[in-house]
Amino acid sequence: MTKKQEQNIILLLGALQGIGPFSTDMYLAAFPTIAQELNVTIAEVAYSMSSYFVGICLGQLLNGPLVDRFGRKNPLLLMLGVYIIASIGCSMVNSVEGLIVLRFFQAIGGSMGMVANRAIVRDVFPANRLAQVFSTMTLVMGIAPIIAPSVGGFVVVCLGWRAIFWVLAAFASLILVLVYYFLPESRGKDRSVSLKPKAVLTDFYSILQNRAFLGFTLMAAMNTAGIFAFIANAPFVYMKLLGLNEQTFGWVFGLNAASFVVGSQLNRWLLKYHSSETIAKRGLLVQAVMGVFLVIVVAFSYLSLGSLMSLVAVYTFCLGMIGANAMALAILPFSKNVGSATALLGSFQMGAGAVASAICSYFDDGTAMPMVSVMAGVAFIGLAGLGFGSNYSQPFDKNDEAVFAGDH
Template identity: 35%
Template sequence: MKPELIKTALILGLLSCVGPFAIDMYLPAMPAMAEDYGVPVAASQYTLVSFFIAFGVCQLFYGPAADMFGRKPPLYFGLLLFIAASIGCALAPTIEWLIGLRFVQGVGAAAVMSIPRAIIRDRYTGTEATRLMTTVMLVISISPMLAPLVGSALIVPFGWPSIFYGVAIATLLSLVLTIFALPETLPAEERVPFRLSAMVDAFRTLFRDPYFMGLTLIGGMGMASFFAFISTASFLYMDHYGLSATQFSLAFALNALGFFASSQFAATLCERLGAVTVVRRAVTGFALSASLMLCLFALGFDSFALLVSLLLLGNTCLGLVVPTSMVLSLDNHGPIAGTAAALGGTLQMMLGAVAIGIVSALFDGTPMVLVAGIAGCALLALTLVVFTLREAPEPVTS
């Protein structure tokens, strides 16, 4: 890979890690957080729901803003807001304040979800874009491995509020990189002046494009399954299976290993088989592994090793689905790439928030609700593949 491509991937990957770190880093603290505030488990899970709602909805504003003002000014605003909200979270006196400040944190984090996708689309398309996207995913994939471990390391000596100070410092470093090392990829002459009618037309175009919507929702179902997992993982692993905070962090990292490994082969497989075929086959594998997991746990095979193994297999498939579907969905919408990336990110985050809400409401302390939720997401993704990609041309293999 070209050095410039690697540099861009590292910067965009670090930016894109801001949101995942704000989620994964404090997962080991959720039981302690609920205990400190004297609230039930569901109340601490609402801090995730509020973050995801803001994280999803606010991308709708950052996308058009990035098309109008360039890519970097909205990034500056989002990162600064995120830093301020993170400090507020550390000082939150009640769970209600924490839920509200997590919402504000999500507003800031939304900037680093959609805009990096638009930056990739500004400079690359096709296989090269897929290669860059998967390298960004490589950096992002490290966050579920490291974030809970870093969170555990901070919680033990300093308590759970230190997590938010830590993520604020990491975001400040990302802001410095954005200012000094990330070039502006949307020249002034190519920016879209603000017109409400133009923004409405762009959203109308995207909503009426079944290919864009289908691919966005396919990736969204994969992400929703992971969000359902993270909302229950700490309680399931630590309470049901008896893991310590550090053991939970290591087990959580293992779940990301399959995604991390397979995403690095996505571009190569797309060159050989074609992106459409990669998505078809990977979603099929995800659906098969999730269905097998549901059947085994429904029959009473409640095993930690079995759960981790099948989650690893499903995430291996998702490592091919998520970056490839992102690139495919944006390929035909270069002039409105910021808006398209924002709408795609919003829809996927809202699916994640719905998954968290449903699984959290039904969670009974056993794996069954989580397993059923993941299987539901996988089967919906497979259905979407059938209807979205059934008429897509088969690529010529090399």
């Protein structure tokens, strides 16, 4: 594989990964407008975020075996089509229940991008470069969480909230075309992979027997839970409690998201000198401290725009350092059934995100305390997962050299 091929793969996979942040972040600024038009509360609109997380979780469990059985590319194209159709449907709903249901199916389609994305990275790149590649992809797709809320706020003001989902459909359509013409198949069909429920469950069970996978997946899941506890509640905290309008919220949220990207890029440099486990441990320790400070700020009524932005910036900076390392460590033991392994990893991540956002909604008390409490708690659980996984992890195999399927 040439250097140019590598760069093209990373660029396209980064763009594909951007579908997720656009799908979650772009309509955040529209929560108050959607709630007003559909005559519901913002908390009820937030359930559409939770349904998206549930769809991402279940969708990956469905899509993982598909990419192991039929290759990476064709299932990806099919599910991008599902995502596009569901996005158009979201633009036409007249009830919050309809939005919640269609967001679920939107996630089913979008989840294939997450499964195929990570499987392709494992196919194409050697094991000792996985964390670095994931960090590079974060840089490529990092523009999405930075600009999505701002773009969403602009679209809401100029075109209305329904136009947001047309923009998402157009973006996914562009990605579909690029995948069709420019993404090579990294692993062909494997007829030995059975799609019978019993065989699929047996495969999942065998993956879950790997204790290193369990520990590092818990760490990755808590990382995602921290991200989405903030994402799902940021509109309420910034706009209702702190009084920001849609467009200002977009810029402020984007600045917090930018710190995530900076953290991921610092991780690329740190990987030259430290192991993934060491970097993740230090990031989790700082993240936990920031979580505790956030709880203290809210508990003693010191919450302000400056305090929230600064503490969340450091918190998300640490998330950026942790995420790529957690994913790389979790999928490292697998090759043949990497699609199913990445599906389980992703489903646990999105399941944790769904639970975190639902907990915040359930314990909604009109303050930021549910959000910051979850953000603090998941950091400590992530540390426990790292410790467990480290006890069973194996060093990188220098002979593990992944290649294009076409290069065999």
